[in-house]
Amino acid sequence: QSVLTQPPSVSAAPGQKVTISCSGSSSNIGNYYVSWYQQLPGTAPKLLIYDNNKRPSGIPDRFSGSKSGTSATLGVTGLQAGDEADYYCGTWDSSLSVGVFGGGTKLTVL
Amino acid sequence: QVHLVQSGAEVKEPGASVKVSCRTSGYTFTTYAIHWVRQAPGQSFEWLAWINTGNGNTKYSQKLQGRVTVARDTSAKTVYMELISLRSEDTAVYYCSREVGESGQFDYWGQGTLVTVSS
Numbered sequence: 001q002s003v004l005t006q007p008p009s010v011s012a013a014p015g016q017k018v019t020i021s022c023s024g025s026s027s028n029i030g031n032y033y034v035s036w037y038q039q040l041p042g043t044a045p046k047l048l049i050y051d052n053n054k055r056p057s058g059i060p061d062r063f064s065g066s067k068s069g070t071s072a073t074l075g076v077t078g079l080q081a082g083d084e085a086d087y088y089c090g091t092w093d094s095s096l097s098v099g100v101f102g103g104g105t106k107l108t109v110l
Numbered sequence: 111q112v113h114l115v116q117s118g119a120e121v122k123e124p125g126a127s128v129k130v131s132c133r134t135s136g137y138t139f140t141t142y143a144i145h146w147v148r149q150a151p152g153q154s155f156e157w158l159a160w161i162n163t164g165n166g167n168t169k170y171s172q173k174l175q176g177r178v179t180v181a182r183d184t185s186a187k188t189v190y191m192e193l194i195s196l197r198s199e200d201t202a203v204y205y206c207s208r209e210v211g212e213s214g215q216f217d218y219w220g221q222g223t224l225v226t227v228s229s
Contacts, residue, residue, distance in 0.1 A: 002154050032213035044219040045155075050210055056217060088154060092214040098171050099145065099157030099214035 003028060004089055006102035013110045016079050020105045022072045022089030028100055032091045034072040036065055039086045039104075048087075049074060079109050112136040114206055114220040121226045127194040130223045132206030139187040140164040143209040145216060146180060146191045148202040156202075157214065161189060196227045 005023040012018040022034065034052050037045035047056050049065035052072065064075040072089055089102040117131040132144065146158040160169045161180045168180050179192045189206060204223045207216035 033211065033215060035213070035215040037216075044205060044222050045216075046219075047210070047215070047217045050215045050217065090155070090214060090216075092212075096172075097169070099147070099160075101155040101157070103154045 002103035003093055003096070003100040004091070004102035006087075006089060006105045008103070009106045009108065011108040011110055012079055014079050014081065017075065017077045018079060018107065019076075020074045020087055020107070022074070022102050024070050024072075024091065024100075026070060027095040028070075028091050028093040029067065029072055030070040031094065034065065034067050034089055034091045036063075036074045037088045037090065039088065045088065076107070081109050083107060084109050112208070112218045114208060114218055116204075116206060116220040116223045119224040119226070121228065122196050123229050124197060124227055126196050127192060128196060128225050129190055129192040130204050130206075130225070132189045132191070132220050134187045134189070134208070139184060144182070144189045145207050145209055145214065146178075146204065147207060147216075148204045150199075150202040158204075159191065160209070163189065193225075196225075198227050201225065201227045
């Protein structure tokens with residue numbers, strides 16, 4: 001059971017937009033920055049968003065992040081076949097004193 | 111260019127120990143903390159430990175406290191994670207990752223090391 005809650009799956013057609021939610025509490029998302037990762041099968045995670053809404057160099061602006069209260073959202077526009085992957089949110093939890101992650105969301109491009 | 115390169119896959123028997131290395135390059139080693147995270151088959155990520163590569167301070171998951179140790183070799187720009195008293199539930203891919211900013215955010219990851227615990 002993951003500390004952060006994500007939907008197990010989302011799907012949309014090529015070119016469309018999709019959002020992935022990440023729900024937590026005041027001990028994690030409510031007081032810390034949120035990051036988002038993309039994981040392709042058999043590979044290490046790749047940072048997409050950090051500090052809630054910043055993109056590392058090389059990440060296209062099709063990917064965006066936002067945070068409100070104890071929830072965060074990843075948005076992906078202009079969906080491409082190559083976006084099919086598992087997506088995870090992460091942050092720190094002050095009550096548990098550990099890094100915490102969501103359970104992951106599988107994005108399917110129809 | 112930043113790289114984190116981990117040691118190869120390991121197969122261990124229950125009760126044994128494993129030591130995974132994470133060799134870094136492309137940046138000033140002591141400037142960024144290194145975290146260890148693992149991913150069991152088909153599961154999400156579990157945070158394990160953190161080391162301040164500047165002063166060597168560490169922090170561990172309470173769940174693994176006493177079984178995991180992280181250390182660094184500044185001259186080799188390498189971080190090590192040792193897990194003892196291995197159990198079948200420790201079977202996972204272990205990743206080292208470089209922290210960016212704060213709040214446990216990771217901008218670069220090693221390629222992962224599969225540790226299989228089986229008799």
